[in-house]
Amino acid sequence: MNGWLKVFFAVTLLLFSAVDGSCGTDVRGLVRGALKTLGAQRGDPNLCVLTDSTYVNLAGRSTEEYVDMVEGETGCSVGKGNLLLFRRPSNYHLIIALYKRDTKECVVIRYDGQEGRVGKLHIGDEHVYEPDFWKKASTGVSGSDTSGIVSILRAWSLGAPYDFLKSAEFHGDACPGLAWGYFTAKVVQKQYPLRTGEKYVFIACPNSCKDDAIQVLLGVSPGKRTLFVKKLTEDQKKQLSEEKGAGILVKWNQSQKRGKGAVLAVDMDKIRQTISYKTSSKPNAKAMNIAQLISHLNSSEEFIKVVREFAVTPELMQGLMSAGENPYEVIGLSRKLVRETK
Numbered sequence: 001m002n003g004w005l006k007v008f009f010a011v012t013l014l015l016f017s018a019v020d021g022s023c024g025t026d027v028r029g030l031v032r033g034a035l036k037t038l039g040a041q042r043g044d045p046n047l048c049v050l051t052d053s054t055y056v057n058l059a060g061r062s063t064e065e066y067v068d069m070v071e072g073e074t075g076c077s078v079g080k081g082n083l084l085l086f087r088r089p090s091n092y093h094l095i096i097a098l099y100k101r102d103t104k105e106c107v108v109i110r111y112d113g114q115e116g117r118v119g120k121l122h123i124g125d126e127h128v129y130e131p132d133f134w135k136k137a138s139t140g141v142s143g144s145d146t147s148g149i150v151s152i153l154r155a156w157s158l159g160a161p162y163d164f165l166k167s168a169e170f171h172g173d174a175c176p177g178l179a180w181g182y183f184t185a186k187v188v189q190k191q192y193p194l195r196t197g198e199k200y201v202f203i204a205c206p207n208s209c210k211d212d213a214i215q216v217l218l219g220v221s222p223g224k225r226t227l228f229v230k231k232l233t234e235d236q237k238k239q240l241s242e243e244k245g246a247g248i249l250v251k252w253n254q255s256q257k258r259g260k261g262a263v264l265a266v267d268m269d270k271i272r273q274t275i276s277y278k279t280s281s282k283p284n285a286k287a288m289n290i291a292q293l294i295s296h297l298n299s300s301e302e303f304i305k306v307v308r309e310f311a312v313t314p315e316l317m318q319g320l321m322s323a324g325e326n327p328y329e330v331i332g333l334s335r336k337l338v339r340e341t342k
């Protein structure tokens with residue numbers, strides 16, 4: 001073998017081992033094992049994969065290659081809507097959860113860059129509506145990610161619209177609060193469509209899970225200064241004339257320096273009629289409630305009402321956005337302000 005040929009083979013070998021190593025042969029093996037456990041073939045239409053790859057780094061390396069590996073092994077893809085990427089911090093471990101809709105079985109792979117662990121979850125209604133399921137799962141491989149994994153995969157399996165799944169990917173979870181945000185964003189898009197030169201500014205007050213769906217669907221963000229997130233104290237909430245504020249929308253025209261505002265609220269009577277549990281703080285209640293709300297995602301206007309519309313001047317806009325200002329007092333929708341001005 002001449003010198004150049006030796007160099008060629010050496011470089012080729014190096015390249016192959018680098019690709020193999022970076023994508024983690026063990027993880028590929030674990031994905032293949034998971035498919036066997038689930039009794040699934042590549043391209044199975046009942047299969048869905050949820051992963052935080054692309055968001056997390058392992059030992060300082062980014063993880064986008066795992067998406068191709070998972071797609072190659074499972075046949076699931078973003079284009080088919082059955083490869084979902086949920087957000088986790090960049091220093092988090094890698095999660096690959098494979099789920100089979102017809103059997104409700106799920107295999108969860110957790111990989112920290114050195115050690116891979118595999119766990120199994122049965123996420124049928126008969127299990128996830130029981131508090132014991134959550135207790136057991138919280139100490140297993142899925143740990144504190146159980147809620148995100150179970151809720152997003154169940155939302156997919158229940159036929160949730162893809163833009164709801166996008167919101168859940170961003171939120172890291174598919175919870176009832178996110179459904180409220182989905183309802184709100186859909187009502188905004190239908191009742192307040194943007195015309196040329198206009199943009200949405202959303203005052204997320206009081207803030208909650210809903211605001212992540214609003215961010216994804218309306219394209220607003222704190223960085224673009226189009227989403228302002230403000231918490232209300234319990235006292236401030238009591239002073240509101242609406243029981244469950246869903247936030248304040250402004251449709252702002254930058255060249256005309258004026259806008260139209262709308263106060264949105266969740267219709268709690270309708271929510272109460274729709275869900276079984278009156279609390280969403282317990283994971284089993286959340287699982288049941290979100291399942292019931294998903295079948296109503298196409299009827300957003302039943303759940304969100306417009307409480308008031310108002311004209312927005314630059315001064316009012318400033319007041320709505322500013323730190324330390326209760327936006328409901330700024331527009332006169334807080335009982336405290338109403339009393340004070342009488």
Ligand SMILES: [Zn+2]
Nearest residue numbers: 173175177209
């Ligand atoms: Zn949430």
